[in-house]
Amino acid sequence: MSKSVLYTSSPLLASKTPVWRSKFIVAAIALGFVGLAGRAAYIQVFGNAFFQRQGEVRFARTLELPANRGRILDRNGLILASSVVAQSIWAIPEDIDRDKDKLQQLARLLSMPLAELNKKIEDEDKTFVWLKRQVDESVAQQIAELGIKGVYQRREYKRKYPEGEAAAHVVGFTNVENIGQEGVELAFDKELAGRPGSRRVIKDRLGRVVEDVGEQVPPVDGRDLQLSIDSKVQFFAYQKLRDAVQVNKAKAGSVVVLDSITGEVLALANYPSYQPEKRQNLSGEQLRNRAITDMFEPGSTMKPITVAAALEAGRVTPNTVIETGPGKYNIGGFTISDTHNYGSLSVEGVIQKSSNVGALKISQKMSPRE
Structure with a gap:
């Protein structure tokens, strides 16, 4: 007769898994949460300024x-120079729609060859051009109507x-950044320019303004x-002046018109001149303000004025004899x-x-007030 043996499990029997392992896992999880909480506190509280700067x-x-x-x-309030709104065209090369027909139309509107336009937008790594x-x-307006993706204004x-080449040397011109380069535009650039304002914004990667931040500073015109x-x-x-230079086949000419009573400059012109709004292929001859920069020695042209003053004052007559020999005259240490x-x-x-000697001796016949 066989015997059977009965095996039973008991809760009192010890587990083979070490107790420290479970405690270690719990401690590691708790430590991870503590680390995350510490990092969050650092980002939100202690290092907040740094991360805000990085975001900005x-x-x-x-x-x-x-x-x-x-x-x-001008003296009568007529406009010699003024500013008008002009749109500038820019693009994000990587976003541009490469439709050949539209790009051809865009190149035509921009007055540039298609090859030049393609060269500007060929680098797709650029985010602005x-x-x-x-x-x-x-x-x-015509460019906007093309609706080319990636092209903005x-x-x-x-x-x-308005006066064009007639007043070019007086008024001067500005560069594309609206900074004076010549004439009155340069001499009074600070007064004319005013002070630009500023606006702090957040933009997306396409350059669109998402939100205004901070206070806006308005510009001062x-x-x-x-x-x-x-x-x-x-x-x-x-x-x-232009007609006289052309008729006489002169190299250049200048004219200055003054108010004989106040001494105010009523006109100042030079030829050759240029169009201030169309300055392609300009030369130094065109830009040169000869009436201001060139040295001019009146020389013998002053002698008739001296003689006329002496005749008017009655100091001499046309037949009065003046001794000019021996061709030299010393005065004030000069010969x-x-x-x-x-x-x-x-x-x-x-x-x-x-x-020269004769003109000098005639002038000596007059008093300083004459």
Whole structure:
């Protein structure tokens, strides 16, 4: 007769898994939560300023709000220079729609070859590229109607010069950044420019403004500047000068018109000149303000004025004899000389021979007030 053995399990029997292992796992999990809580506290409280700065570097931008440049006016309030709105065209190369027909139309509107446009947008790693600065409003509108993805517009200001080449050397011009480069635009750039404002914003990667942050600083427009120039006198002075230079086949010419009572400059013109709004292929000859920069020695042209004053004062007559020999005259430690020894000359002869000695002796016959 066989015997059977009965085996039973008992809760009192010890587990083979060490107790410390479960405690270690619980402790590790708790430590992980403590680390996460500490990191969160560091980011939100102790290191908050650093992370905010990093976020601003990546997404926050300070936009400049351009000031409207002041106008330049003539003595009667007519405009010689003013600013008008002009859109500038820019793009994100990686986002541009590569439709060939649309790009061809865009190149035509921008007045550039298609190859040049393609060169500007060929680097798809770029996030910003200017296509053309300051285009006319009508052109900007046609570009917008093309609806090319990745092509955007930015509002800027462009200078207009109604008097064109007639007043170019007086008014001057600005560059594409609206900074004075020549003439009054340069000499009074600080007064005309004003002070730009600023706007702090957050942008997305496409350059679109998502949110305004901080306080907006409004721009301060430049002040208007009124000159003594009379635009009508300026125009006719330039026109007559241009005609005279062309008829006489001269290299260049200048004219300055002054108010004989106040001494104000009513006109100042040079030829050759240039169009301030179209400055492609400009040369130094065109830009040069000869009336201001070139040295001019009146020389013998002053002798008739001296003789006329002496005749008017009754100090001499046309036949008065002036002794110019021996062709030299010492005065105040200086020696005044003629090219030849003309001997005795009448007042008429002094003018004919352009005698320096004769003109000097005639001037000595008059008092300082004459």
